[in-house]
Amino acid sequence: MSPQPMSAGFADQVHEAQAAFRGALDALSRPGQPVTVGRPVAGLALGPAMAHLLLALTDDDTPVWWQNGDRVAADWLRFHTGATPAATPPGAAFAVISEPALMPPLAAFAAGSLESPEDSATLLIELISLESGPAVEWHGPGIRNKQTVRLAGLPDGFWADWQANHASFPQGVDIVFTCAGTALGLPRTTRVRRVEGI
Numbered sequence: 001m002s003p004q005p006m007s008a009g010f011a012d013q014v015h016e017a018q019a020a021f022r023g024a025l026d027a028l029s030r031p032g033q034p035v036t037v038g039r040p041v042a043g044l045a046l047g048p049a050m051a052h053l054l055l056a057l058t059d060d061d062t063p064v065w066w067q068n069g070d071r072v073a074a075d076w077l078r079f080h081t082g083a084t085p086a087a088t089p090p091g092a093a094f095a096v097i098s099e100p101a102l103m104p105p106l107a108a109f110a111a112g113s114l115e116s117p118e119d120s121a122t123l124l125i126e127l128i129s130l131e132s133g134p135a136v137e138w139h140g141p142g143i144r145n146k147q148t149v150r151l152a153g154l155p156d157g158f159w160a161d162w163q164a165n166h167a168s169f170p171q172g173v174d175i176v177f178t179c180a181g182t183a184l185g186l187p188r189t190t191r192v193r194r195v196e197g198i
Contacts, residue, residue: 027185032147
């Protein structure tokens with residue numbers, strides 16, 4: 001049997017890379033505001049936003065931890081950006097979470113240090129919906145007054161876990177949630193409160 005051809009990366013390297021990088025910046029600078037990122041990549045079991053963010057954000061200095069051990073996707077990313085797989089969550093600069101209900105606690109990932117908080121991990125979490133889950137209110141930099149967000153598919157206790165992550169600022173992980181071609185950022189500076197009765 002002949003090997004399957006490698007899935008493509010960016011069709012337009014310069015413009016698509018710039019658009020995806022801008023999408024990541026917009027998502028994290030305006031928490032809770034959905035941003036459209038990318039187009040489908042044929043033959044790859046990653047959503048468009050997830051695939052394009054990985055292409056734009058990773059390189060040979062950013063090891064990536066794959067929750068589901070997806071060798072095809074890991075080989076694809078390494079071919080296009082040089083990013084190597086991380087063996088464990090603490091060793092990852094980026095983490096690809098495809099089954100959020102089974103994800104490790106946030107404290108399992110690199111949180112940086114007081115001297116170098118930038119040495120923390122960014123989690124890319126694929127969800128089934130960015131608009132049909134329990135309502136939570138987000139507050140903080142980049143948000144005017146408040147932002148109500150409804151993310152579906154997160155594990156029980158996730159928001160309590162997030163509160164601990166936020167409390168460790170300037171340390172802590174940042175998160176970009178994705179669903180198909182949409183991304184939504186949750187930086188460590190964002191405070192979250194559950195909304196009852198909505």
